[in-house]
Amino acid sequence: xxxxxxxxxxxxxxxxxxxxxxxxxxxxxxxxxxxxxxxxxxxxxxxxxxxxxxxxxxxxxxxxxxxxxxxxxxxxxxxxxxxxxxxxxxxxxxxxxxxxxxxxxxxxxxxxxxxxxxxxxxxxxxxxxxxxxxxxxxxxxxxxxxxxxxxxxxxxxxxxxxxxxxxxxxxxxxxxxxxxxxxxxxxxxxxxxxxxxxxxxxxxxxxxxxxxxxxxxxxxxxxxxxxxxxxxxxxxxxxxxxxxxxxxxxxxxxxxxxxxxxxxxxxxxxxxxxxxxxxxxxxxxxxxxxxxxxxxxxxxxxxxxxxxxxxxxxxxxxxxxxxxxxxx
Amino acid sequence: xxxxxxxxxxxxxxxxxxxxxxxxxxxxxxxxxxxxxxxxxxxxxxxxxxxxxxxxxxxxxxxxxxxxxxxxxxxxxxxxxxxxxxxxxxxxxxxxxxxxxxxxxxxxxxxxxxxxxxxxxxxxxxxxxxxxxxxxxxxxxxxxxxxxxxxxxxxxxxxxxxxxxxxxxxxxxxxxxxxxxxxxxxxxxxxxxxxxxxxxxxxxxxxxxxxxxxxxxxxxxxxxxxxxxxxxxxxxxxxxxxxxxxxxxxxxxxxxxxxxxxxxxxxxxxxxxxxxxxxxxxxxxxxxxxxxxxxxxxxxxxxxxxxxxxxxxxxxxxxxxxxxxxxxxxxxxxxxxxxxxxxxxxxxxxxxxxxxxxxxxxxxxxxxxxxxxxxxxxxxxxxxxxxxxxx
Numbered sequence: 165x166x167x168x169x170x171x172x173x174x175x176x177x178x179x180x181x182x183x184x185x186x187x188x189x190x191x192x193x194x195x196x197x198x199x200x201x202x203x204x205x206x207x208x209x210x211x212x213x214x215x216x217x218x219x220x221x222x223x224x225x226x227x228x229x230x231x232x233x234x235x236x237x238x239x240x241x242x243x244x245x246x247x248x249x250x251x252x253x254x255x256x257x258x259x260x261x262x263x264x265x266x267x268x269x270x271x272x273x274x275x276x277x278x279x280x281x282x283x284x285x286x287x288x289x290x291x292x293x294x295x296x297x298x299x300x301x302x303x304x305x306x307x308x309x310x311x312x313x314x315x316x317x318x319x320x321x322x323x324x325x326x327x328x329x330x331x332x333x334x335x336x337x338x339x340x341x342x343x344x345x346x347x348x349x350x351x352x353x354x355x356x357x358x359x360x361x362x363x364x365x366x367x368x369x370x371x372x373x374x375x376x377x378x379x380x381x382x383x384x385x386x387x388x389x390x391x392x393x394x395x396x397x398x399x400x401x402x403x404x405x406x407x408x409x410x411x412x413x414x415x416x417x418x419x420x421x422x423x424x425x426x427x428x429x430x431x432x433x434x435x436x437x438x439x440x441x442x443x444x445x446x447x448x449x450x451x452x453x454x455x456x457x458x459x460x461x462x463x464x465x466x467x468x469x470x471x472x473x474x475x476x477x478x479x480x481x482x483x484x485x486x487x488x489x490x491x492x
Numbered sequence: 493x494x495x496x497x498x499x500x501x502x503x504x505x506x507x508x509x510x511x512x513x514x515x516x517x518x519x520x521x522x523x524x525x526x527x528x529x530x531x532x533x534x535x536x537x538x539x540x541x542x543x544x545x546x547x548x549x550x551x552x553x554x555x556x557x558x559x560x561x562x563x564x565x566x567x568x569x570x571x572x573x574x575x576x577x578x579x580x581x582x583x584x585x586x587x588x589x590x591x592x593x594x595x596x597x598x599x600x601x602x603x604x605x606x607x608x609x610x611x612x613x614x615x616x617x618x619x620x621x622x623x624x625x626x627x628x629x630x631x632x633x634x635x636x637x638x639x640x641x642x643x644x645x646x647x648x649x650x651x652x653x654x655x656x657x658x659x660x661x662x663x664x665x666x667x668x669x670x671x672x673x674x675x676x677x678x679x680x681x682x683x684x685x686x687x688x689x690x691x692x693x694x695x696x697x698x699x700x701x702x703x704x705x706x707x708x709x710x711x712x713x714x715x716x717x718x719x720x721x722x723x724x725x726x727x728x729x730x731x732x733x734x735x736x737x738x739x740x741x742x743x744x745x746x747x748x749x750x751x752x753x754x755x756x757x758x759x760x761x762x763x764x765x766x767x768x769x770x771x772x773x774x775x776x777x778x779x780x781x782x783x784x785x786x787x788x789x790x791x792x793x794x795x796x797x798x799x800x801x802x803x804x805x806x807x808x809x810x811x812x813x814x815x816x817x818x819x820x821x822x823x824x825x826x827x828x829x830x831x832x833x834x835x836x837x838x839x840x841x842x843x844x845x846x847x848x849x850x851x852x853x854x855x856x857x858x859x860x861x862x863x864x865x866x867x868x869x870x871x872x873x874x875x876x877x878x879x880x881x882x883x
Contacts, residue, residue, distance in 0.1 A: 206674035207645075305764060319765055320538065349537035349701065351762040354745040358761065376674065379747030382754040402751045420679035421749050422708035431683050432708070435676035438644045 166236035168370040169195040169218075169338055174230035176210070176217050185443050187213050189395045191230070192469075195338065198368040200360070202385035202402075204375060204417075208439050210394040211374045212260075215340050218372070219257050220247040234338070253283040256331035260343035262323035266315040272326045273299075273311030276333055283334045298329040302359055321352030328359060339363070340372045345380060357383055378421060382406060390414050393450050394442050396469055400476035410472055410483040412455045449481060457482060497564045499663050499695040500526040500549065505558035507544050516769045518544045520719040521558070523796070524697075526663065531689065531696040533710030533727070535703060535742070539766055541719040542699045546665045549697060550584050551575060563662060580610050583656035587668035589648035593640040599626070600636040603655045610659065625654045628691075630684055646677035650684070660692065667699045682709060703746050707731050712827075715739050718767060718777040721796060725828030735799060736830050737782050737838045738762070776833065784838045796831040 176188040188210040195201050203211040216222050218232060232240040234255065239246040247255075259265040267275060276295035280286055286294065292311070299307035302325040315323055324344065331339060341360065345353035361384060363369050373385060381388055381402065388405045390398040390413065398411040409415045419433035437454040440446065446453055448463040455462065462481050469479040502524040509516045519541040526532050536542045547553045549560060551567065560568050567578050583606075586592035593602055603622045607613060613621060623633050629650040640648055649669060656664055666685070670678040682705065689696060700706050706713055706727070713731055714724040715738065723736040734740030741762040748754045764781045767773050773780050779789040832838065 206676065321765060349766075350703070350742060350745040351537065352765075354747075354759065354761045355763075357747075377747070378675075378749040379754070382749050382751040383747040385751075406750050406752075416676060418749065420675045422679070422682060422702075422704040423749070431686070432679035434680040434683060436680075438646065438677065439674075 166233070167194040168197050168199075168235060169193070169372075170231075170233040170236075171218070172231045172233075174214070174217065174232065175228070176213055176222065177227040177229070178225055180227075183443075187226075187394050187442055188217065190469075191389075191391075191396055192399075193372075193389060195370040195372060197337065197370050198364050199387065200364055200371040200373055200385045201387045201389065202373045202375060202381040203389050203391060204378065204381055205391035206376055206417075206439055208393070208442070209391040210442075211391050212342050214391075215257065215342050215372065215374055218340060219251055219255065220244045221257075252279050253334045254336055255338045255340065256334070256336035257340040258324075258327045258331045258342065258344050260346055262320065262327050262347070263315065265327060266323060268315055271312050271314055272318065272323075272329075276311075276326065276329050279330055279333045294333070295329070298333055299326070301332065302326075302329045303355065304329075321348050321355070324348055324352075324356060325359070328356065332363070335367065336369060338370045338372070340374070342374045343376070344373075346375070346377070353380070360384060378417065390417070393440055393445060395450060396477075396479065397451065398476075398478045398480075399469065400478075404473070404476045408473075408476070410476070410478040411451075411480050412457055412484075413451050415484070416454075416456070449479075451480075457484075498525045498561070499528055499530075499563060500524065500697065501559075501561040501564075502545070502549065503559040503561075505545065505548060505560065506556050507541070507548055507553055508556040511770065514770055517556075517772075518719055518769065519548065519555075522716075522719075522721055524714060524721075524724075526695045526697060528662075528695055529689070529693050530712065531698055531710045533706035533713040534697060534699045534716060535701065535706050535713055536716035537701060537742075537766065539718070539769060540716040542701075542716050543667055544719075545716075546584070546667050546697060546699045549663075550579075550582050550665055552584075576610075580659050581662045583659060583661040583664055585649075585652050585656050585664065585666040585669045588672055589645050589652055590640075590672075592652055593648055595640050597639070598636065599631075599638055599640075599643075599651055602640070602651060603658055606655060606659050612659075621658060622654075625658045626651075628657070628688065629654045630680070644677075645673050646680060649673060649681055653681075653684070653688070657688065657692065657694075661694055664694050664696045665699070666696060668701065669698075670705060671700065671702065678705075685709065703731065703742060715742070718769060718772060720777060720831065721829075722778070722831045723829065724796070725799075729799075729828040733839070735828075735835050735839050736832050737784055737834075738778050740838070776831075784834045784841065786834065788833050792833065794831045794833045796829045799828045799830050799835070 171191060171193040174188060174191040175186060178185045178187060191214060193201065203214060205211045217228055222228065228240065230240065231238060234250060239250065273292060273295045276298055277291035280291040280294055281288065296307045296311050299310055304310050304322060304325055318326065345356050348356065357380065360371060364371055375381060385402045388400060388402050389396055390411065392413050398414045405414065409418055416433060416435040420435065422432060435454050440450065440453065448465060449467050452458050452462040459482060467479045467481045469477045472478050472483050502522060505519055505522040506517060507519040509518050522545055534542045534545060544553060548555050555568060559566055562578055562582055565578060567575065570578065600622055603625065604618050607618045607621060626633060626636065631647060631650050670681050673681060686709065698710055710727050712725065713727050714721050715730065715736065716722065717738050723730055723739045730739060731743065734743045741760055744759045745761060748757065762781050767777065767780065775791045776789045776794050779785045782789065
């Protein structure tokens with residue numbers, strides 16, 4: 165069976181020779197229809213760059229290697245012609261910042277209709293009608309009036325839903341969401357997440373969800389890829405990530421989330437130091453400098469992503485595999 | 493609560509902005525008070541007026557009406573020069589550690605600046621004061637000669653904290669100080685804030701949109717919606733259950749970082765969009781989005797009333813009394829205030845939902861899992877537990 169999207173050994177490099185910066189290293193990823201795969205990490209871990217690379221929206225200075233197969237078909241070609249035909253139609257993307265990604269001088273209705281006219285070759289009137297339908301689908305009240313509004317007349321939540329409407333305009337099979345709710349309030353975020361969940365269930369769309377919010381991941385994702393400084397450090401089904409996090413970085417991320425404690429104000433676990441600059445990665449394990457359970461051999465060679473249990477991969481010399489005593 | 497003077501007392505604060513000729517009331521009749529050493533969380537979504545309240549407290553915006561007293565002194569009418577000594581008592585930390593530090597000043601200059609303005613110490617004593625506070629916030633003295641551009645976001649936010657605390661203020665207004673930071677860095681800043689607060693004993697008005705952060709840090713919490721406080725009380729009173737329908741839907745909307753718990757939760761999402769502040773809804777500001785709305789909500793504006801007043805009426809839909817232990821033991825001075833006509837019905841219905849969602853078996857089961865995960869959860873496992881016994 166071929167996956168909807170199969171990424172193997174994806175590397176993105178900037179510069180060359182001694183000054184080369186490998187911003188994404190050896191990324192493997194597969195997405196099935198109706199599945200939500202979350203790419204999780206902190207600023208600068210390469211998660212957004214991965215999305216841009218899949219859509220071939222990287223700057224010309226980026227060198228991309230590896231294989232990206234969409235329905236078994238290699239789309240990482242030299243000239244980017246294959247992805248051009250798919251982009252916006254079969255594979256759609258929603259960007260983080262809805263204000264900068266919408267054109268301020270066109271009405272949102274026109275902007276939604278644009279991609280319908282381009283890809284589905286529908287006449288203007290029909291496209292406008294469909295745009296209103298799409299606005300309704302993303303739960304915007306009074307869509308007929310809203311279609312005539314300019315982006316600045318809408319709230320942040322509505323703008324993000326307009327972005328969703330544009331992405332959905334041609335019924336994509338794969339949807340890439342880059343921090344879709346980061347700029348939104350929690351109640352609006354909940355509405356947007358509901359739309360994504362519905363889409364996956366009803367239209368069987370495959371989704372790559374890029375986020376730093378482990379709450380959002382817990383809500384929606386099926387599989388989780390944790391990235392750190394360009395590399396995948398852990399990859400597993402969502403339940404395993406939360407119940408048996410094995411990489412010290414994943415464990416650190418989960419422990420750093422402020423949460424309810426019974427009356428007592430407990431100290432949060434912090435990860436000391438900061439994310440290394442990708443140009444100056446330490447030798448050996450990239451997390452060694454910040455790791456709480458670092459040992460001498462961690463500084464030697466780079467640990468490979470290895471399977472530690474069913475479908476659960478971890479790139480660590482000393483993964484913590486002990487199963488917590490939970491009676492499930 | 494003792495009768496000691498409050499560090500901060502805000503009474504009936506209203507702030508009006510003028511937007512293209514129209515008047516927008518960004519803050520409407522807010523009352524707040526802060527005791528010594530207390531951390532009060534001001535929680536709300538975009539446009540709720542929480543930042544405006546913070547700015548009004550440090551007099552960065554001028555209130556249209558109302559009164560703000562700091563350490564017992566009414567500062568609303570003070571002149572610029574009379575305000576100066578008060579400013580020393582109140583300091584602010586900003587959200588964005590990138591734009592709030594002058595890129596052309598070194599860390600030493602940045603942190604020394606407030607001391608210079610207030611004519612404190614000599615050059616050498618100032619330098620040692622700056623050195624001390626810089627070490628207090630977890631940086632080494634070697635950063636003193638650095639520029640903000642050479643530092644990470646977390647380090648910059650530490651510099652921002654040092655700059656505010658170098659004057660040993662009685663009150664710190666922190667406007668979303670951690671929302672621009674990654675979680676692992678955020679944890680460090682929150683821990684630091686807790687430590688510093690314990691050592692230096694300042695009070696803190698902590699403005700945030702993140703309920704997890706508020707829950708972790710604050711002693712008391714005030715929830716704002718469209719310029720008004722809709723619920724205020726101790727952290728446990730407000731955030732454990734959410735008596736006000738808006739607080740409840742905020743709590744429900746925050747995803748819990750645990751897939752087992754998160755996917756078994758009953759989530760009551762708030763429909764629609766926040767109202768336009770240029771034309772606020774009549775009656776209760778929440779009524780167009782509230783699932784408990786009755787006619788009265790559309791016409792009468794509810795007042796912020798102590799929850800104790802509602803105690804006797806706490807019934808479920810069939811009119812059965814369903815008072816929980818917690819409500820009965822609540823003393824009238826606890827200061828848990830809620831602005832809702834239907835708080836008793838809303839609370840009873842929400843409590844029933846928590847039990848009847850799916851089968852109650854799954855709730856009990858997920859409850860056990862909750863404990864197993866030694867978690868977690870804004871959804872408050874305790875709530876489910878107690879309600880199970882009642883029904």
